[in-house]
Amino acid sequence: xxxxxxxxxxxxxxxxxxxxxxxxxxxxxxxxxxxxxxxxxxxxxxxxxxxxxxxxxxxxxxxxxxxxxxxxxxxxxxxxxxxxxxxxxxxxxxxxxxxxxxxxxxxxxxxxxxxxxxxxxxxxxxxxxxxxxxxxxxxxxxxxxxxxxxxxxxxxxxxxxxxxxxxxxxxxxxxxxxxxxxxxxxxxxxxxxxxxxxxxxxxxxxxxxxxxxxxxxxxxxxxxxxxxxxxxxxxxxxxxxxxxxxxxxxxxxxxxxxxxxxxxxxxxxxxxxxx
Amino acid sequence: xxxxxxxxxxxxxxxxxxxxxxxxxxxxxxxxxxxxxxxxxxxxxxxxxxxxxxxxxxxxxxxxxxxxxxxxxxxxxxxxxxxxxxxxxxxxxxxxxxxxxxxxxxxxxxxxxxxxxxxxxxxxxxxxxxxxxxxxxxxxxxxxxxxxxxxxxxxxxxxxxxxxxxxxxxxxxxxxxxxxxxxxxxxxxxxxxxxxxxxxxxxxxxxxxxxxxxxxxxxxxxxxxxxxxxxxxxxxxxxxxxxxxxxxxxxxxxxxxxxxxxxxxxxxxxxxxxxx
Numbered sequence: 038x039x040x041x042x043x044x045x046x047x048x049x050x051x052x053x054x055x056x057x058x059x060x061x062x063x064x065x066x067x068x069x070x071x072x073x074x075x076x077x078x079x080x081x082x083x084x085x086x087x088x089x090x091x092x093x094x095x096x097x098x099x100x101x102x103x104x105x106x107x108x109x110x111x112x113x114x115x116x117x118x119x120x121x122x123x124x125x126x127x128x129x130x131x132x133x134x135x136x137x138x139x140x141x142x143x144x145x146x147x148x149x150x151x152x153x154x155x156x157x158x159x160x161x162x163x164x165x166x167x168x169x170x171x172x173x174x175x176x177x178x179x180x181x182x183x184x185x186x187x188x189x190x191x192x193x194x195x196x197x198x199x200x201x202x203x204x205x206x207x208x209x210x211x212x213x214x215x216x217x218x219x220x221x222x223x224x225x226x227x228x229x230x231x232x233x234x235x236x237x238x239x240x241x242x243x244x245x246x247x248x249x250x251x252x253x254x255x256x257x258x259x260x261x262x263x264x265x266x267x268x269x270x271x272x273x274x275x276x277x278x279x280x281x282x283x284x285x286x287x288x289x290x291x292x293x294x295x296x297x298x299x300x301x302x303x304x305x306x307x308x309x310x311x312x
Numbered sequence: 313x314x315x316x317x318x319x320x321x322x323x324x325x326x327x328x329x330x331x332x333x334x335x336x337x338x339x340x341x342x343x344x345x346x347x348x349x350x351x352x353x354x355x356x357x358x359x360x361x362x363x364x365x366x367x368x369x370x371x372x373x374x375x376x377x378x379x380x381x382x383x384x385x386x387x388x389x390x391x392x393x394x395x396x397x398x399x400x401x402x403x404x405x406x407x408x409x410x411x412x413x414x415x416x417x418x419x420x421x422x423x424x425x426x427x428x429x430x431x432x433x434x435x436x437x438x439x440x441x442x443x444x445x446x447x448x449x450x451x452x453x454x455x456x457x458x459x460x461x462x463x464x465x466x467x468x469x470x471x472x473x474x475x476x477x478x479x480x481x482x483x484x485x486x487x488x489x490x491x492x493x494x495x496x497x498x499x500x501x502x503x504x505x506x507x508x509x510x511x512x513x514x515x516x517x518x519x520x521x522x523x524x525x526x527x528x529x530x531x532x533x534x535x536x537x538x539x540x541x542x543x544x545x546x547x548x549x550x551x552x553x554x555x556x557x558x559x560x561x562x563x564x565x566x567x568x569x570x571x572x573x574x575x576x577x578x579x580x581x582x583x584x585x586x587x588x
Contacts, residue, residue, distance in 0.1 A: 069423045091446060091447060274446075
């Protein structure tokens with residue numbers, strides 16, 4: 038819409054371009070940043086006054102972080118934790134998807150297994166940790182078992198319900214065109230259930246992380262959880278915050294990674310199920 | 313169709329009306345019962361042969377359960393656990409819904425609080441328990457705080473996103489009819505966000521239970537989690553199983569109760585959000 042000269046003149050006379058009053062809601066990013074900065078400053082000021090046994094402060098934590106990283110102790114423990122985590126989670130994903138496919142496709146398998154699956158899924162897995170330690174000792178085996186048990190049920194349940202929602206029309210058409218059972222699985226059921234499976238994987242990644250931290254805190258021998266216990270019993274609060282921050286970053290990183298994977302692998306559907 | 317008169321005869325003639333073959337898959341509960349029975353029988357036989365320090369067997373678990381119930385210990389510890397769960401969960405419900413409403417309603421509050429909420433939510437809360445034990449000791453208060461931390465975030469985040477999802481036109485209609493901010497909040501925003509809040513509550517119940525067990529495992533003084541630690545150290549596997557089963561039943565019961573409440577309170581919408 039072109040304006041003629043007269044309208045243009047009227048517009049300049051009206052002066053619509055006067056500065057708007059400063060409103061806080063226009064600078065939300067600034068507000069966020071200042072909220073964080075204010076918090077850190079208050080923590081620093083307040084933290085320095087309190088007994089360092091109970092509350093540390095940001096600069097002390099940064100010092101402790103540099104110190105731990107330089108000594109290599111932190112990396113070694115983190116690597117140990119991550120190895121156990123990867124093995125346990127890998128096993129949980131493989132077995133969870135396999136059993137989920139089996140239970141979703143064959144009713145006999147479903148009825149045979151679902152009493153145990155539901156019972157174990159309902160039991161808070163942390164409650165099993167003392168028992169698992171009794172059975173597997175204090176080493177890597179027990180931790181792998183804990184990670185495995187924490188991770189398997191979200192994957193299994195989501196795979197199961199994903200397979201169940203695959204429309205039987207799709208399977209029938211596949212069969213009509215002479216697809217074997219294996220082809221039905223790999224070409225129809227698996228792709229159709231993939232968005233559900235990925236949603237399960239996302240839940241499992243978080244749960245398994247909690248599982249391994251709890252197990253390591255309980256055994257208190259090696260790994261991140263052991264560091265948490267060691268530093269807190271030594272009242273080294275500044276060092277204590279280093280693994281905490283690392284675990285928070287790890288949690289964020291893992292969930293971002295799984296989300297990216299989910300978008301790549303299963304971009305056709307964004308459903309998920311809250312378990 | 314005139315021929316329909318004869319259809320029954322034809323079907324009879326062709327023996328199309330035969331009984332469907334008896335199929336195992338039509339009797340799910342039979343299969344389930346058989347599966348559980350075989351499992352329990354195998355466990356009983358195998359369990360009796362193994363070292364009782366490591367593996368127990370079903371009848372021993374039953375005996376231990378009766379013993380624990382009879383002596384009143386199970387009930388006493390259960391009540392202790394439930395008291396801390398109720399206190400911690402109640403606090404997270406009140407604060408979570410309150411702050412969630414605030415964060416959903418005011419962009420200022422959201423911007424000021426969001427970085428901290430996201431940071432704390434991303435941290436696995438278990439990792440904070442040693443610090444909390446240092447601050448609050450080993451008693452009742454530390455359990456309440458840990459349960460609070462576990463249950464707080466799902467409620468807060470779901471409430472905030474529920475409030476943000478309330479359609480602006482509903483709020484505007486309310487405003488047009490001269491509703492005050494309080495009335496908008498109580499009569500428009502809160503009911504509209506209720507299904508989200510209840511979905512958050514359901515997640516929070518499970519997490520609160522986990523928090524309770526973790527807190528009791530580590531403080532190891534009172535409650536069901538402490539019983540687990542104690543019997544684990546004493547190698548009393550049968551009693552451990554009793555506690556684990558009780559915790560499982562507690563989990564199922566609490567989730568069922570929330571689902572029932574969810575259906576009653578927020579039946580107009582069945583949306584939910586996975587935030588876990």
